Amino acid sequence: MKKFWIYIVLASISLLIHSCNMFDIHPYSGKIEGRQDINRDNIIKIERDYAGRDTIKYAFISDSQRWHDDLDDFVKIVNKRDDIDFIIHGGDISDFGLTKEFLWQRDILEKLKQPYVALLGNHDCLANGEEIFEQVFGNPNYSFIAGKTKFLCLNTNALESDYSKPVPDFSFIESERLKDIERFDQSVVVMHARPTSDQFNNNVASVFQYSIRQYPNLLYCNNGHDHTYQEDDIFKDGIIYYGTPNIGKRQFLIFTVTKDHYTHELVSY
């Protein structure tokens, strides 16, 4: 009998040694291991590799919170194709704002062969999530130029901010409008929550629309958040908002942008 217990003890100890990386400090610890500032580095890649290209093709996914399996499958599918230049994630990387959720999803996205950027979703703001997002991915407002198209990526989760910071940030929108104007001749605006949604500051929805329409040759807008495919001319001014389904639906959008023109398709897998 005593020998039996000794075996149990030895098995337990070996399990302990085996599981040294299993220490979890706190769900909201903010302990980030691995790659950080991903948007900044990937934007450098996108701007360098596709500079001057007339045609660009990108995949737009969104709302992958707690759908790790489906996001992983998406990565496998996109990696099999060679026509996608880059990937934009429309936000909601985490569901509960847990530090580990950001890292789990980052590690899945890191397997992509093409560069990717991510936007801030409303779920990413929970608890100290926004701090984690800023460390891992970067500033929630940013822009990049792919080919000859400027992509303006905006934080529109006004409900999360308590007016402590401007959301949407009009001074950022204005400052980006003519920046590097010699390198682009058309624009696309990307956001998590679109105007009229529960997160958007709808008091300024038409002002927002006015300010983005000042951009050189605005083609269309991309959004996530609503977990369904959308194609709506919200302000009846010819600017279409294309919403992508959540990744849990195993669907995403592919946009092909050429000079003054674009096409899109909804892909299911």
Add this chain to the structure above:
Amino acid sequence: MNLFLINPRKLFIALVTLFYSTVSMAQSSGHHVRETLSSADSSAQIDSNKTKELKKTAFSLVPSSYMVQYAGSIGLFSVGAGWDYSRQKQWSTDFLLGYVPKYDTDRAKLTFTLRQTYTPFKVQLHDQLSYHPLRTGIYLNTTLGKQFWYKEPDKYPSSYYKFSTRLRINIFVGQDFTYKVKSNSSYFEGIKFYYDLHTSDLYLISGIQNKYLKFDDYIGLALGIKFQIRRK
């Protein structure tokens, strides 16, 4: 998806009630032993047994143990006090204060934990060394800071986020070794080394729903030492 079938505050009250009912149960079982004894043996022996049993099982506000813990989703390090009760000391209730360094965020955090442990089996390995092959239970952890709420603030439409960022419900299984001090008068009666494998409501639901996540992604490991105080 509603992660809490019942309100977290109600759950907290229910757990506290459970704790006190278990304590009173332990006390009444001690009382019962005393009564059976008094009806049987000689009076001198009864008296010594009576006081001994009563004091061992009686609930005291003074903690019967102090502990330090590493990890466990409640902080890098936690310190706490515990009450061990029932005749075989199978139940214990611990209260821990945890410290989370700031790491890559703006500020460090403090957490409070209320833990209920059940240790059903005991194996005596040696005169002084005993082994408990199973310790299991539940612990509630709250994190201080206005970023964390029990229920979403009023600005949100009702049931917008359906979970609490402040209150985590954790379950655990583990084992421990207890070393009893030889002396009969020392302040500390024994020292207990334990480890727990634990997960919380949010980790568990992520783990169950995704094959991608591996065991060690959503199950954590905690190590702890418990110093047991001698009860006279």
